[in-house]
Amino acid sequence: MTPFSALLIFVALILFVLAQLFLKHAMEDDLRSARFKKNFAVGLSTMTVSFFITLGLLQHFELSYLYPFQGLSVVIISLLAAAILREKLTPRLFFGAALISAGVVLVSLS
Amino acid sequence: MIQKAKELLLNPWFQLVLSVLFVTTSEVFLKRGAVEAPRLPEEVNWTGVSGLASPDVWYGILFVIASFISWLYVLRFIPLTIAFPLSNFVHVLVPLASWFFLNEHISVQRWCGIALVLLGVLIVAKPVARMEEKL
Secondary structure (H helix, E strand, O other): OOHHHHHHHHHHHHHHHHHHHHHHHHHOOOOOOHHHHHHHHHHHHHHHHHHHHHHHHHOOOOHHHHHHHHHHHHHHHHHHHHHHOOOOOOHHHHHHHHHHHHHHHHHHHO | OHHHHHHHHHOHHHHHHHHHHHHHHHHHHHHHHHHHOOOOOHHHHOOOHHHHHOHHHHHHHHHHHHHHHHHHHHHHHOOHHHHHHHHOOHHHHHHHHHHHHHOOOOOHHHHHHHHHHHHHHHHHHHHHHHHHHHO
8 A cells, every 4th residue: 555545545534524524514404504505515525526536446455455444434423523513422322333343344354 | 194104204213224225225236237237348447337337227326316315314313423323234234135135155254243333333222212212
């Protein structure tokens, strides 16, 4: 793995996480408001960019190599939803998210 | 009867289940379609566009869109810290569906990973189920 591909994997992951946060933020708004449109547009475009970067990465790496990084998204999204969207993250919820991440990594390593 | 169906459709937890089922269905269709797609010359083969020739790929795309709409509805009502971990139930369903419908092999290590995801989903879901009962 070159530093450039490592950067791409990182960017794809961050964009995917950001997309979920923006879409969540948008959907809680009044669906006719300008703020909804802005957040929804940002969410949808970050998701699209993340999708195409991932597609490009898939041409160079095995799916099972890229999958563990996606598994990490569960833990990262939980932490950021708590930090940025002020959602309640109990130790139990975090423990559940960590188990799921570990499970996804294990599934893809085999 | 219609009232009952409407209530069910408007229930975000039901939509979360639908979203997960739609993703699983789409993956099976996409895989089936991708395999039966015609092989294009080497230079353009990596894009996967040849898959569009298969009806299965289009069914897959319809299910992807359906799952995204359900997911947006879920986001409106359920916190991300709960909805996103639960949506990872697809990592249990997709391998099972590949095993059942596509006759793919699942290794022991993979079964362990699936069990771990299932355990995590149950841990997240249990307090939620209790919370809903009280309402």
